[in-house]
Amino acid sequence: MVNPPVPGTRSRSFPARMAAVWRRWWQRQPPQRQDRFAMLAPLAAVVLFLAAIAIAFSYLRTEERDREQEAVRRDVEYAQQRLRLRLLERQEQLMRIARDVSNGEIDRQEFNSRSESLISQYPEMQALTWIDERRKVLASHAAPSLPASQLRHTDDLLRPGETENLFSLTRDLQQPVYSQPVGGNSPSTLLQLQIPLSIQGHFSGVLLGEYSIDSLLRYGVPSEVLARYAVTLQDGSGRPVAGTPLAPRTGAKRLVPWGANSITYEVPVSPVGNALVLHAQAYRTSLGVVGSGFFWLVGMLSAMTAWMLIANWRHTRRRMRAQQALIAETNFRRAMENSVLTGMRALDMESRITYVNAAFCQMTGWTESELVGQTPPYSYWPDEDHSHLANLLNDELTGRHKPGGFQVRVKRKSGAIFDARLYVSPLIDPHGQQTGWMTSMTDITEPNRIRAQLTASHERFTIVLEALDASVSVAPLGSQEILFANRLYRQWFGAEAEGHLQMAAQAGVQPADATGEDTLDDVDGLAGLPTTSLTQAQTENSEIFIPSLGRWLEVRSRYLNWVDGRLAQMVIATDITSRRNAEEQAAAQAERAQSISRLITMGEMASSVAHELNQPLTAISNYCSGLISRIKGGNTEQQMLLSALDKTAHQAQRAGQIIQRIRAFVKRSEPNRTPSDVASMVAEAVELADIEMRRRNIRLSHYVAARLPTLMVDPILIEQVLVNLMRNAAESVDNAARPPGRRSVELRVVPRHVEAQAAIEFTVLDTGGGLAPEVLERLFEAFFSTKSEGMGIGLNLCRSIVESHQGRMHAENLYNGSEVAGCRFSFWIPLRPPSDTPSATSPHKPSVTA
Structure with missing residues (x-):
């Protein structure tokens, strides 16, 4: 029978497993990292606590700001609806008058009577004007408060400008059209409405109604909204047309603009559209960061705690830095010893091996534990060289070592023998006392082999040059010294450079001042030419006749950099006398x-x-x-x-x-x-x-x-x-x-x-x-x-x-x-x-x- 699982076992095992994982991870960390984590954890906790307080405070302020913004939006939209209804009511009344005019039911006198009744009943109405299709004023009635400059008289024509443009637009659209008010914060700014007149389907003029925007604001917006906010009517460019915007809030030492501590909301007034915008502003009533004493108290305490943790952490870091520098120096020296290809061996005053590096062990094949503590004869000494190496060791211990080192034979653990060069220097302690000898050993088997190959190659090269049927000579520019001459050149001209200079001159490749004679302008003719251009240049063959030899020679010349860095000239001459004779016969x-x-x-x-x-x-x-x-x-x-x-x-x-x-x-x-x-x-x-x-x-x-x-x-x-x-x-x-x-x-x-x-x-x-x-x-x-x-x-x-x-x-x-x-x-x-x-x-x- 299978026992049922004990309730809660799974929940208890998971934290236990996480704790075990945490312990294993913590134990794998080095001590320096454990100290760093131990110091950073409290500081991180304080920073997280302060961040949580700041986030909570920011969230509360954001929520309160949203509530205030929603209240402003709701009130402004309510005021906009009131304005819209008022304008639509006036528009309907004007459209009834326009319909009666189009039907011929009223004359000019009746028009003035109805206009006077409408203007006196609604304070935002300032003037009504009947205009025929020729832009001529047939009848007009205005409120007593309208300035004389804005009055229109019978038989007058429309003045050029906004009204005339609006007249053309109304005639084209055959619909009521509102004007575009221009802001300037002037109480005489008027909103115009032109309603087309039509007699039997033909355009016969317009009915022009003019509103006072300031009166619209005062009588159309609810009084409670005007009391709570700074409400203005603005044109399409954002300039106020009516109303007074919110004044800047004055602080103790500076003037804070209302945009930084105010709530604003605006909405276009229908049916005018975007040309007339209802704009409301209100000061924020919520407390700012400056007024939140609790926030500043928590912030100050958190900052003090963080400062103390940082100070303690910096102190600990200085101690850790010194400890790490010591460890790094030790590791660096050990890495240097283990990475160099030179074997290092230290002896005490009794010729006992006290230290060997990795390179020494790699050269000899013995491990450090096998070599340290050995006394002569050492295990890496060849059996047949014991006496010779013992004498060298005695000279080393008595201070008669050679500054340039000496060459010995060394035996590997496998029995193989290799050549090595040893350099000896004394070991001095900090008190100036000698404690032993340090010997460095370098494997020179490969250099010896290369040196032998170079010697053999040089001998072969010399044999080849000496056996050539052509004369080869090399001489530096501006000198009569001969740097190299093979056997045939010495046979023809001896060991001097006259033959080299003679061939170069007759071949047309003799540089200026090659004879070494002093002139007033002692400058080499090739002084301005780069060495690479000379050494890479190809010269043509020249055929010359040497009377002293009675031979025709084919001469080839080339400039090269000699082993000592000097610019030299190599001349190769081949005897072509028989070929010239054959050409003559041919x-x-x-x-x-x-x-x-x-x-x-x-x-x-x-x-x-x-x-x-x-x-x-x-x-x-x-x-x-x-x-x-x-x-x-x-x-x-x-x-x-x-x-x-x-x-x-x-x-x-x-x-x-x-x-x-x-x-x-x-x-x-x-x-x-x-x-x-x-x-x-x-x-x-x-x-x-x-x-x-x-x-x-x-x-x-x-x-x-x-x-x-x-x-x-x-x-x-x-x-x-x-x-x-x-x-x-x-x-x-x-x-x-x-x-x-x-x-x-x-x-x-x-x-x-x-x-x-x-x-x-x-x-x-x-x-x-x-x-x-x-x-x-x-x-x-x-x-x-x-x-x-x-x-x-x-x-x-x-x-x-x-x-x-x-x-x-x-x-x-x-x-x-x-x-x-x-x-x-x-x-x-x-x-x-x-x-x-x-x-x-x-x-x-x-x-x-x-």
């Missing part, structure tokens, strides 16, 4: 290849040249035979003989010109760049190529742009390129077996702007079969030819000649739709070749390279 071979190419070209054109010479020679033979026959026949006229001899001489000159042109083309000569006329070069080339064109029955046309500038070229080489291209074009047309109408070659020479420079472009166009894609890829390779008997050096030499003049050559097929219609070979020569051409920089003859 240049000679290229020159011979050009001559051979011209000879081959003329050999291939031999039959055409023989045919070309056969014509003038045959003509000379015929002229001579004719002259002999005529002389033998006796038919010799002087004029006829002179004409025949002149023609014979002309044919002989033609044959001589052909021979001279061929000799000049095949003559082997040194390249000579001179200002050359483009038209003359083209004419010579066309004259030579035209022989081959006529033999193959191909039409050759050429176009040279007018006023072309001269080119600084070797005209023979350019003519060789043009002749070779035109011959290749003729062979392509002949091999393609084109019909007579499509057998043509065209040469065009025009100016062009390429690669940001002005140039002359030469283009040869043919109507042959074009070039295959695989041929285009290898077209300018040496010894590549599509002819069975070709040597493959013609186009390669042509491209080399063009590139030696800083030009470029390329080829492409011409298409007519998808069909190849021919080929275009073109090259361009710049008008002004750059100053760094081979002829300008090289000390030997210019070479042509592919």
Whole structure:
């Protein structure tokens, strides 16, 4: 049987559990925090008590203020209802008069009679005016108290202003309209009501009724409300129109405005609307904070209690702060000892270990309890070093320790050995007595390994530099000191800096004042340039000749920061004598290849040249035979003989010109760049190529742009390129077996702007079969030819000649739709070749390279 739960067990266990949780939390707090909570709890209780009193007092005052505000609101709304009913009653009476006027039931005399009765009966009514549709006053009756300035007379027109505007609004709306009173606290301020008049549906004027707002306030608002509050009627802008607002309350020493200690409420007066507002004010009757003696008594007692608690708490905090500073200092020193990587060991005067830090234990592998109390030999001494370490310990205890420390071997608990450096200093107590020795130990195994690696690396680096086939030297700026020189530099120039300075000067990288000579303005030429700009700058290679060595050297220079911080210059020189000799030989071979190419070209054109010479020679033979026959026949006229001899001489000159042109083309000569006329070069080339064109029955046309500038070229080489291209074009047309109408070659020479420079472009166009894609890829390779008997050096030499003049050559097929219609070979020569051409920089003859 299950026993029922004992009533109240749950309620008793919950507080017990909460108390247990509180005790556990309190016990987990440190003593400093427990003291802080013990001091803050009473202060918090006092502050909470004072806050509760202030909240209760504020709540009571708020509730009382709300009751007062509700009373004011209720009374003001009651007064507003009274005013509303009074205005509606007057409005109804005026509307009955307006209806009678519209129906023609009353005339002007009757209107004045009824107006007088209404004004005398109701004091707020000041005037009634009948106005027709032309704003003309037909009849008007006013109270005796109305000022003469506000009276309206019969047959007068409405004065411009508010009444006229209200008249237009009433006519448009066909409804009663109230005016907008303007505040100024003047008793003559009137509230106007205009009621439209309508005769048979047509607007026929208005009935204007004018109220005294001050009388409305006095007679329309209940007397008990006027007695209890300061009631005013205000316009839409909040300015009083009638009534007197509440006067400021005067205190003992200062004037307190009514808004700070008064209750206000306002509501618009219907049917006028927001243009007329009923505003009521009343002084507060409840006691303020100043008049609440109980509140001030409780506040003073609470403040005194809080002040005493704060004073006691500050005193306790000063004691706690001193205690915490001591604990923090102890923890800081212990943290420093445990965080440093240097092992610390303290010995007393009997060489017993009295203290070791965490780093020392971590280095050796033994714990603090195992090390403290040991005497020599210590457990971390290697067995084979006992005597050596004992001597060092004796020197340490007798004060003969080295200031820079000493290196020893230390054994770990695992048996591993590592290198360490020990530094010894005496321990002095506050009384100036020595109590022992402090030893710091640093593991230098890794630095020793790095030092050994650096030494080996330096040796390898030195071996590599010494074995280089290039001279390497480093010298500081403005000095003749040599900082580094490898074996080849010492072999060439010795151990002095003259060779370094000579190479730097000839290479064009010698800085100002590098010789160390004093001048009037002793300022380094590189003084204004940042070091980073110098050390990061890239220098170009320079080729120089050293007469003392009889060698050509390629020199590269760079600025760098030396190990001591000085700005230095490194010069690397490589012997390129063999390469220069090879370049000279290549240049000679290229020159011979050009001559051979011209000879081959003329050999291939031999039959055409023989045919070309056969014509003038045959003509000379015929002229001579004719002259002999005529002389033998006796038919010799002087004029006829002179004409025949002149023609014979002309044919002989033609044959001589052909021979001279061929000799000049095949003559082997040194390249000579001179200002050359483009038209003359083209004419010579066309004259030579035209022989081959006529033999193959191909039409050759050429176009040279007018006023072309001269080119600084070797005209023979350019003519060789043009002749070779035109011959290749003729062979392509002949091999393609084109019909007579499509057998043509065209040469065009025009100016062009390429690669940001002005140039002359030469283009040869043919109507042959074009070039295959695989041929285009290898077209300018040496010894590549599509002819069975070709040597493959013609186009390669042509491209080399063009590139030696800083030009470029390329080829492409011409298409007519998808069909190849021919080929275009073109090259361009710049008008002004750059100053760094081979002829300008090289000390030997210019070479042509592919």
